[in-house]
Amino acid sequence: MQKIGVFVCWCGSNIAATVDVKAVANALRSEPGVVFSTEYQYMCSENGQNLIKDTIRDYKLDGIVICSCSPRMHEATFRKTALAAGLNPYMVEIANIREQVSWIHKDMTEATDKAIVLGRAAIAKVKKNAPLTAGTSPVTKRALVIGGGIAGIQTALDVADAGYEVDIVEKSPTIGGRMAQLDKTFPTLDCAACILTPKMVEANQHENINLLTYSEVESVSGFVGSFKAKIRKKARFVDEVKCTGCGVCTEKCPSRKGLNEFNMGLNTRGAVYIPFAQAVPNKAVIDASNCIHFRTGKCGICEKNCSAGAIKFDQQDEIIERDYGAIVVATGFKPIDASAFDEYAYNQSKDVVTSLEFERLMNAAGPTKGTLLRPSDGEHPHEIVFIQCVGSRCSRDASKGKEYCSKICCMYTAKHAMLVREKYPDTKVHVFYIDVRTPGKNFDEFYRRAVEQYGVDYIKGMVGKVTVEGKKLRVQGSDLISNEQVHIDADMVVLATAIEPDPTARSIGTMLTASMDTNDFFTEAHPKLRPVESPTAGIFLSGVCQGPKDIPETVSQAGAAASKVIGLLSKNELVGNPCVAHANELLCNGCSQCERVCPYGAITYVEKEVRGPEFRGTKRVAVVNEAVCQGCGACTVTCPSTAMDLKGFSNNQIMAEVDAICR
């Protein structure tokens, strides 16, 4: 017979005022298996805990029930108490007689009766408890950062500075990401390249950082502390070690058909190219789809001109397999496709551009060398209309627009408008807005400066349509404040397009079993208290992959993610949650149902020799990886042969509680 001890807490008057604690202790004493039952003023106090410890030792208890506050409050406390007295911490059950009884009931008899029933349920459960030991798993002291934009770079630098190895995997040939494409940054107007490129160089030179550019993560297996990633390093057709980045090949290349991705396709580049002057690594790459050699087998001009002998047409993709303790997702964003909005004539006129394209048109390294010229005829525009919320805050059609606010557009539009007015005071600038949202340090001041100092014309309303009329763009919109419809003959129209997660995010999310919302942004473990962690242990979030944000926010989130990574990597081993699923091999029929419902991929099937009274031989059985299992119990209910059970919340335990309550 088991020996159970019952401890009823008064919680001062919190419980004792409405529950007759003595009566509860007396009633529970007569339950079968209970050898000790008492009440005390504050069980969680040191004296209360000592009382529990002494009783466990004196009565050699097998399990204890504490009738007190919510287990969410003090379960951990009492488990430690039990452990200190030599009792397995999972032989503790809590009956919640404060939140569920004394605080919500007024009638003493009724409350006391309910407290007794809850106490009985806890006793019934603890009798079915089994001692559990948490498993441990080792930690590989290396982090993987997916994405080499400012978010990924910052996280990698912070982790690397703490002394851990970091690999950055970037799908394009250079790190730098979207920030490298920007001209100036709000609200200080310092140039993006000037503040970003030193960080890119630092990442490249850091002894703990290993850059894997032009590479993609192919698969990830494992779990927190010991992930295994397979990374495909795509063939550059250029020997990265030999290439000096001199750029001769890029000038000699006769193919000029490739659209320059860095300039948003506003101009073209050679088939062999270096994305931009400050690219890191500053190595050439051959775009095989546009290369004459790959299409016809002839040409090879780059090879002939390369004094370093770096061109390697026979280079193959390389697969790299490495172990990581933590993975940081920093996949970033892209602007949505503006051509879905036919009312803005984006497809009809070259002079209707997106804001990121406009950014390139204003940039000294851009296609116009920083002079603002109309893409159609290269003339200087005299009247520009900016349209905000193109595809943001749009709930009508998910394929076209996004329901969320993209957060950064109000500020970058104010920046563009201000820069145009500063550089070209003869240009009229109109901004159509729904709301101007500028919550940020020095943000509203910045926007007001655009209006007051630079004379940008902000119009509260939306543009209904843009039509091409000769060289002009006729913009028809509403001005809600003057209650008029306005018509503007503009030279250029700039669309502040919504931003969406990078298209690779979805497959990475699936690979990592990291949950995402309907917009493909990664979900955080808790929206307020754990904003940089994914609900999947060991996966961290950095930057826009979690939700729209500007550069300062991205950098602070990147640092926060890094600190979480460092916290994880500093541990030598991880202690798991022992309340995990477990398959009874004798009952398991190998149906794979549990494997399919597991949200964490914790269940695998193995052929195993099983010996039982009714079966002897090899069969296919489910095995739960205790380090991955989070203990939700989905598999236990799915299992048709009741082979799967959840430790700490087993079928027998819950049945016993049901029986005790319905007695």
Add this chain to the structure above:
Amino acid sequence: MAANVTTEDILRISGVNPRKCMKCGKCSGTCPAYDEMEYHPHQFVYMVERGQIDKLMQSKSIYRCLTCFACLERCPRNVEPAKLIEAVRLAVIRQQGMNHMTENDIPALLDDKLPQQAIVSAMRKYKK
């Protein structure tokens, strides 16, 4: 005119939820008949929500709307202002009992060339 048409009536007739409106003004930015109207599409949404149905019913604006559905097509929040305007128009017709025929008169007017859709919509329209 009797002032007994409520916001609820208009919403029931139109099936529109004006609370979805985020007051961006795209409907009025799109409207080709804007300058003909006293109350503009975005104002319809706002005024129906505010219960100013009388003003709308008395305004000529309800007859200026071309029912081109541009506002409905462009609205980023799916508010459908054109349906509200149509509903106000209907409210006027219903109140004045201005329907010049009932559904019983329809069969006599049918001929083979009449599209099926027109018959269905006529039945719907004149059936009280």
Add this chain to the structure above:
Amino acid sequence: MSVNTEWKPKIVAFCCNWCSYAGADLAGSSRLSYPADVKIIRIPCSCRLNPLFILRAFQRGADGVILCGCHPGDCHYSTGNYYARRRMTLLFSMLSYLGIDSRRTRVEWVSAAEGPKFAATMNDFAKTITELGENVKLGDLRCKEN
């Protein structure tokens, strides 16, 4: 229907640890009362609720069973409540076929922030069960008694 004043319904509420149990705690700390007939059993996730537990409760004389979990999309384990929702839909239709009034079984989504909703849900459910009166006991063919 004559309601026996002595009779008190037995109501079992299964609450997921992350949302609804926390919601119940919030109802408690906000001192929002609901009938003492409701007894809560903590489970890690709504998907841990085996239909057998509900059958067992009805066999042992429960008058109503309610399952509370995280709102769809908010499950701590990503997808648990979706499984629970589907399983309960099937189970409840079977229970109603067995003669358990469909008003005696319910699924509600209660988040950790919805203390008032938790209390309101329990009040409403307890009221419904009290009005329905005593439940028929599900018999177990394996048991010889009755």
